[in-house]
Amino acid sequence: MSPNTLQRNAENKAGPSSIGTELEFFVAVRRDDWSQPTVPKLFASSEGNPLVAPEAGSRGTALETYAIEHVRHTIALALEKKLRVKTRVIASPQDLDDREARHLGPYMSWTVEREGTASMPEDILGQPGVSDYMWVDLEVKSPALWATDDAFVEILDVVQALQQTYWICTPPSTALQFHYGWGKDYIPFRNLRRIAALLYAVDPLLAQLHPQHRRNNTYSLSNRLYSVLAHGSTEPDANRDPEAPETKLVSPDRRCEGGDSQQEAKVQGSTEFKTVFARGMLTGYDISAHTFYLTDPDTPLSLGPVRAPRGYGCKPLGILTAVREILHCTTAPGLSKRMETPGGRPAYDFGAYADSRYMRETPRQRQQPKRTIEFRQAAGTMDPDEVVAHAKIVVHLCEWASTADLAEFWKLILDCEAGESTPSWFDVFDLLDRLDLNAEARILQRSIAPRYGIEILDEDAGTATYPETLDPKAWNWDRRTIM
Structure with missing residues (x-):
């Protein structure tokens, strides 16, 4: 076995994965003036209560400060009497003496601060009783946690x-x-490259988990549609890597054994979960190919309520070609550049590996550049099960990309490419099933179904009621095989 093969085998592991989360939300606060304001319908069945601040000195920023301190105290109570040291990447201040750990100084414990960019929409503020309260925007950040069951x-x-x-x-x-x-280390470049390649391919499928306002958002733009790579950035042939085969791969609709396009041996049914969605029901990025052909390259593209970066004069690079280009990439800064989205933040942000940050230090010892990949597209939620389900999906995607056999890796890439062009072939629930994430799929289906007007009747049986506009009889369920 050659030294290069030994090195690749040694690298073919997930390593010590770590995870951190940022929660954005509003809390209701009011002064204790002895009144009994209306309970908004939105919170009629809420387990919690509005935060009532003492009347003295409780105006404006004082209310905001009170809310922040109260939330900090609530988190401290939730964590007390439980040994959490083993979940922390930085377990004590002494750990920061390690030069490689200094960038994690701000992420030793849970923090609470003002979010600063979010706003309460008028349609919610206009509901009876809602405007009787002050709504304080907060961002809660977790410490850097080892991705273990205890962390979740x-x-x-x-x-x-x-x-x-x-x-x-x-x-x-x-x-x-x-x-x-x-943890404290940089993600090894081979793993980083594999993760980027997988995220580029699964981007259109993962978008099916998220509501429309997160798909077309300048704070979480699609890497698949709007990254530098998607619009033609490549590396010279001299830098090619053997992980990206030169041969033209057979498309999924032509590779079923026996030539039967209805057979789907690749997607095994789950014994634990039966989705209420037929393939093709879920929507993703609602942008047609012709959108990218511009008569004036300086004219911004319309993305619904937001505007996309300027200068896109052609449709984005195909998934298979782009994945090959990612696997050809030979440097972390080069990879970061290809995954960035000019004029906005990408859904999957590799900015920590940009040339201006990667392997660099700042003058302030305890404020060094991050070393993580940021997942930005999920919608705000404070449902505990949903938050953890998303966290587990993030970790598993990255670990699977890092450890998968190359043949299995490309097999999934091919199915993602087919799923983008033919949604009735492969969707996000097939993806989660392939990655053994059925428990997480079950949880997230509960939040997805209401967006389509679907009421789940029995999760185990996969039964539901559907709106007239989504008649299940009009869909082909034959290939959603459940064992």
Whole structure:
């Protein structure tokens, strides 16, 4: 076995995955003036309550400060009497003496601060009783946690405590974000490259998990549609890597054994979960190919309520070609550049590996550049199970990309490429099933179904009621095989 092969085998592991989360939400606050304001319908069945501040000195910023301190105290209570040191990447201040750990100084514990960019929409403020309260925008950040069961329990405990204590609102202006890393270390370049390639391919499928306002958003633009790579950036042939085959791969609709396009041996049914969605029901990026052909290259593209970066004069690079280009990439800064989205933030942000940050230090010893990949597209939610489900998906995607056999890796890439052009072939629930994430799929289906007017009747049986506009009889369920 050659030294290069030995090195690749040694690298073919997930490593010590770490995860961090950022929760954005509003809490209701009012002064204790002995009045009995109306309970908004939105919170009629809420487990929590509005935060009532003492009347003295409780105006403006004082209310905001009171809310921040109260939420900090609630988190501290949720975590007390539980040994959490083993979940922390930085377990004590002494750990920061390690030069490689200094960038994690701000991420030793849970923090609470003003979010600063989110706003409460008028349609919510206009509901009876809602405007009787001050709504304070908050951002809660977790410490850097080792991606273990104990860490996911910790995240669950914190979110659950907040949900049970306060009236919480997560309007469309809020988001749920995650940071995936390797503890204090940089993610090895081979793993980083594999993760980028997979995320580029699954981007259109993962978008099916998220509401429309997160798909077409300048804070979480599609890497698949709007990255530098999507519009033609490549590396010279001399830098090619053997992980990206030169041969033209057979498309999925022509590779079923026996030539039967209805056979689908690749997608095994789950014994635990039966989705209420037929393939093709879920929507993703609602942008047609002709959108990218511009008569005036300086004219911004319309993305619904927002405007996309300027200068896109052709449709984006195909998934297979782009994945090959990612696997050809030979430097972390080069990879970061290809995954960035000019004029906005990408859904999957590799900015920590940009040339201006990667392997560099700043004058302030305890404020060094991050070393994580940021997942930015999930909508704001304070449902504890949803938050943890998203966190587990993030970790598993990155670990699977890092460890998968190359043949299996390309097999999934091919199915993602086919799923983008033919949604009836492969969707996000097939993806989650392939990655053994059926428990997480079950949880997230609960939040997806209402967006389509679907009421789930029996999760185990996969039965539901559908709106007239989504008649299940009009869809082909034959290939959604459940064992």
